[in-house]
Amino acid sequence: MTASIVKTICPFCGVGCGICLKLDERQKLVGVEPQLSHPISRGKLCDKGWSTAYAIDPENRITQPLKRIKDKFRPISWDEALLSIGDSLKAILDEAGPEVVGVISSARATNEDNYAAQKFARAVLKTNNIDHCARICHSPTVAGLKQTLGSGAMTNSASDIYKTDLIVVIGADPTENHSILGGHIVDAQRKGAQLIVIDPRVTRLAKVADIHVQLKPGSNIALINAMLHTIIAQQWHNQSFIDARCEGFEALTSNVEQVTPESVESITGVSAELVRQVAKAYSQANSAMIMYGMGITQFVSGTQNVIALANLALVCGQMGRPGTGINPLRGQNNVQGACDMGCLPNVYPGYQDATAPEVQSKFAKSWGEEVASKPGLTSLGMTKATLSGDFRGLILFGEDPVVTDPDQNHVKASLKALDLLVVAELTMTETAKLADFVLPAASFAEKAGTFTNCERRVQRISQVLAPPGAAKSDWQWLKALAEQLGSQQLSWETSEQVFDEMATLTPAYQGMTYAGLDRHQGLQWPCNQDAPMGTEILHRDSFPIGKAKLLPVRYIDIDEPADEQFPLVLTTNRLHFHYGCGSMTRKSPLLERETPAGVLFINPHDAKALQLQRYSPIGVRSRRGYLETRAMITDDVPPGLVSMPYHFKEAPSNQLTNTAQDPITKMPELKACAVSVFPLPPNQAPKTVQQLWEEK
Numbered sequence: 001m002t003a004s005i006v007k008t009i010c011p012f013c014g015v016g017c018g019i020c021l022k023l024d025e026r027q028k029l030v031g032v033e034p035q036l037s038h039p040i041s042r043g044k045l046c047d048k049g050w051s052t053a054y055a056i057d058p059e060n061r062i063t064q065p066l067k068r069i070k071d072k073f074r075p076i077s078w079d080e081a082l083l084s085i086g087d088s089l090k091a092i093l094d095e096a097g098p099e100v101v102g103v104i105s106s107a108r109a110t111n112e113d114n115y116a117a118q119k120f121a122r123a124v125l126k127t128n129n130i131d132h133c134a135r136i137c138h139s140p141t142v143a144g145l146k147q148t149l150g151s152g153a154m155t156n157s158a159s160d161i162y163k164t165d166l167i168v169v170i171g172a173d174p175t176e177n178h179s180i181l182g183g184h185i186v187d188a189q190r191k192g193a194q195l196i197v198i199d200p201r202v203t204r205l206a207k208v209a210d211i212h213v214q215l216k217p218g219s220n221i222a223l224i225n226a227m228l229h230t231i232i233a234q235q236w237h238n239q240s241f242i243d244a245r246c247e248g249f250e251a252l253t254s255n256v257e258q259v260t261p262e263s264v265e266s267i268t269g270v271s272a273e274l275v276r277q278v279a280k281a282y283s284q285a286n287s288a289m290i291m292y293g294m295g296i297t298q299f300v301s302g303t304q305n306v307i308a309l310a311n312l313a314l315v316c317g318q319m320g321r322p323g324t325g326i327n328p329l330r331g332q333n334n335v336q337g338a339c340d341m342g343c344l345p346n347v348y349p350g351y352q353d354a355t356a357p358e359v360q361s362k363f364a365k366s367w368g369e370e371v372a373s374k375p376g377l378t379s380l381g382m383t384k385a386t387l388s389g390d391f392r393g394l395i396l397f398g399e400d401p402v403v404t405d406p407d408q409n410h411v412k413a414s415l416k417a418l419d420l421l422v423v424a425e426l427t428m429t430e431t432a433k434l435a436d437f438v439l440p441a442a443s444f445a446e447k448a449g450t451f452t453n454c455e456r457r458v459q460r461i462s463q464v465l466a467p468p469g470a471a472k473s474d475w476q477w478l479k480a481l482a483e484q485l486g487s488q489q490l491s492w493e494t495s496e497q498v499f500d501e502m503a504t505l506t507p508a509y510q511g512m513t514y515a516g517l518d519r520h521q522g523l524q525w526p527c528n529q530d531a532p533m534g535t536e537i538l539h540r541d542s543f544p545i546g547k548a549k550l551l552p553v554r555y556i557d558i559d560e561p562a563d564e565q566f567p568l569v570l571t572t573n574r575l576h577f578h579y580g581c582g583s584m585t586r587k588s589p590l591l592e593r594e595t596p597a598g599v600l601f602i603n604p605h606d607a608k609a610l611q612l613q614r615y616s617p618i619g620v621r622s623r624r625g626y627l628e629t630r631a632m633i634t635d636d637v638p639p640g641l642v643s644m645p646y647h648f649k650e651a652p653s654n655q656l657t658n659t660a661q662d663p664i665t666k667m668p669e670l671k672a673c674a675v676s677v678f679p680l681p682p683n684q685a686p687k688t689v690q691q692l693w694e695e696k
């Protein structure tokens with residue numbers, strides 16, 4: 001029987017739906033229901049939201065600090081854990097200085113946890129080696145939109161979906177991954193908005209779209225530049241918006257002058273006729289909004305792809321009004337927040353340049369502490385430096401890079417080579433298994449704090465349950481570790497104190513308090529003196545950098561095209577019922593029943609050539625790794641392209657993926673690498689990578 005119901009926010013994706021946790025008389029979590037009046041979810045939740053109780057079930061949790069002795073973990077007290085970790089860190093720092101240690105924080109944890117993590121790195125360890133999963137997610141958005149518009153976030157709001165005439169979804173699969181927004185998109189289309197989906201796969205949204213542009217993987221810039229060519233040639237651009245608000249139109253025009261739709265047909269696989277149709281529809285709509293995701297960012301051309309999209313929106317004046325804008329669908333529940341909090345090696349909270357002396361002295365003065373001065377490493381930079389002996393101690397929480405970073409064998413080798421690996425987790429992940437110390441972390445329901453969703457809405461989460469066993473909030477164990485190292489920099493008593501300190505130093509959050517957030521069902525940044533009620537639409541009258549910058553970009557091929565040895569291109573995607581490394585969704589029997597294992601999606605044409613039947617066991621090989629799984633034969637992927645989810649540790653697509661990187665942000669090319677696929681004997685069950693490792 002339900003005894004009480006407490007409102008909080010869903011801990012999975014960046015939509016930030018409002019959920020209610022239901023407790024029985026013993027204060028045990030017994031279920032979940034949607035918040036009826038929530039501004040985004042409006043009384044709905046997707047299957048993951050409904051399954052939250054399984055994700056944090058105390059039965060499956062780490063409840064005490066653990067120390068690894070050879071291959072076994074021994075439970076220890078917090079005092080012993082902090083003492084040993086502190087001694088280890090001190091020894092490394094004394095020997096090799098702050099450049100060889102770092103922190104990887106979590107886009108699943110709160111703003112307060114993330115603010116504490118970057119302060120721990122910069123003011124306690126004195127290093128800018130701080131990063132998180134945004135590196136391999138929307139770092140090209142942060143860099144690309146910062147250059148063009150001055151702010152790397154969704155320009156408009158979720159409710160704009162109902163205010164627009166045309167929605168372009170490019171490189172995103174929102175019915176699977178931002179399901180409540182996906183539902184709003186379908187709804188808006190039913191009410192009259194036109195829907196264009198640009199994706200190499202036939203996604204569920206592509207099936208209902210007015211137009212599906214099935215481009216070849218990695219050809220975004222060729223397509224967008226051909227659209228720009230058409231728009232400018234046909235005078236469909238918005239000259240008055242360009243004159244008043246943009247710089248660089250001449251250079252952009254000459255950059256696309258030769259890029260006719262015909263000239264790129266062989267690159268994109270899209271007919272010139274269709275390019276013209278889409279260019280006309282987008283540029284001539286009264287209001288049109290672009291929504292995009294990993295099919296734009298996860299390429300060596302990631303930042304350039306984002307810039308190309310910004311060029312398109314600006315030239316058409318689809319910006320700064322309701323139902324317009326460029327809208328990155330930020331992925332994790334708090335990835336917008338973890339970036340805002342400065343858990344990136346190059347920026348402090350509020351995107352303040354970490355290498356600028358005035359920024360360093362602002363924070364040093366406010367914290368009363370000398371701060372890190374040298375530029376920091378990215379997450380993959382830390383992995384690489386470990387293998388060359390230049391990085392030795394990593395504190396990581398709420399990420400599972402063994403499953404989610406590219407080139408799994410390389411990641412594993414690197415984590416094993418560390419002198420010290422500390423992992424704070426809810427449960428025993430593949431990464432935690434490699435740690436020297438595993439710390440028990442409180443889940444979202446066991447702590448107070450805030451999450452910032454994809455539309456920049458900062459929302460409060462409440463502590464509903466006691467943490468299981470000795471688990472602590474991430475900021476709390478970071479505070480204890482700082483004290484162990486002799487620093488009082490993290491000596492807050494409540495999460496509200498963390499938030500208040502952060503807000504004074506982060507211009508876009510300056511006008512926010514817990515009380516204000518509660519009163520308004522969250523507030524969208526910037527929220528400050530000029531905008532005390534927050535901001536639904538960015539760039540209405542001007543850009544933070546004055547005029548927006550139109551920046552010419554050129555098509556860049558994928559790093560590893562198919563060849564004779566590896567004749568298929570592998571792309572990786574998500575499935576509705578599972579999330580990230582699977583550690584939270586695979587605890588739910590309901591979600592696990594829907595999709596219990598990884599598969600490789602392959603076109604009937606390629607399946608026939610390889611003599612595969614439905615569910616045939618197969619081996620998949622790339623230049624970096626090998627895995628076994630089963631074939632799922634479907635027209636949803638075109639010939640030549642195969643696709644795999646990355647949620648399944650038994651058959652993780654990151655065993656195969658490429659680490660080639662976008663030179664600007666170090667984003668690896670997770671959306672394309674070359675593989676070969678071959679049938680296994682029909683009666684042989686696919687082996688898990690764990691079994692394959694044991695055999696080695």
Ligand SMILES: Nc1nc2c(c(=O)[nH]1)N[C@H]1C(S)=C(S)[C@@H](COP(=O)(O)OP(=O)(O)OC[C@H]3O[C@@H](n4cnc5c(=O)[nH]c(N)nc54)[C@H](O)[C@@H]3O)O[C@H]1N2
Pocket residue numbers: 013014137170171172173174176177178198199200201203215216217218219220292293294295296329330331332571572573574575576577578579580671
């Ligand atoms: N169920 C579920 N939901 C999630 C997550 C999850 O793990 N599971 N993760 C969350 C996170 S962290 C994130 S970042 C978001 C990501 O959400 P999305 O961005 O929607 O993620 P993906 O499915 O990886 O990729 C999106 C689409 O890009 C397409 N694509 C591949 N190559 C290209 C290309 O060259 N051009 C174009 N235009 N498209 C291409 C793919 O076919 C795919 O449909 O989802 C969030 N929501």
Ligand SMILES: Nc1nc2c(c(=O)[nH]1)N[C@H]1C(S)=C(S)[C@@H](COP(=O)(O)OP(=O)(O)OC[C@H]3O[C@@H](n4cnc5c(=O)[nH]c(N)nc54)[C@H](O)[C@@H]3O)O[C@H]1N2
Pocket residue numbers: 106108109110133134136137138294298331332397398399400401403404405406424425426427429441442443444474572573579580581582583584646653654657670
């Ligand atoms: N091949 C391929 N690889 C990909 C992608 C892809 O499209 N293709 N997408 C990439 C993207 S966009 C992303 S964002 C990454 C995501 O990669 P990860 O961040 O590694 O994935 P998650 O499953 O979100 O892992 C989060 C972990 O955090 C733990 N956790 C949850 N809440 C808390 C908390 O409050 N405190 C602590 N300490 N722990 C907590 C959970 O138990 C879980 O194990 O994967 C990337 N990897």
Ligand code: SF4
Pocket residue numbers: 010011012013014015016017041044045046047048049050177178179180181
């Ligand atoms: S759409 Fe995202 S935030 Fe909403 S219920 Fe589903 S996983 Fe949670």
Ligand SMILES: [Mo]
Pocket residue numbers: 133136137138331332
């Ligand atoms: Mo992500």
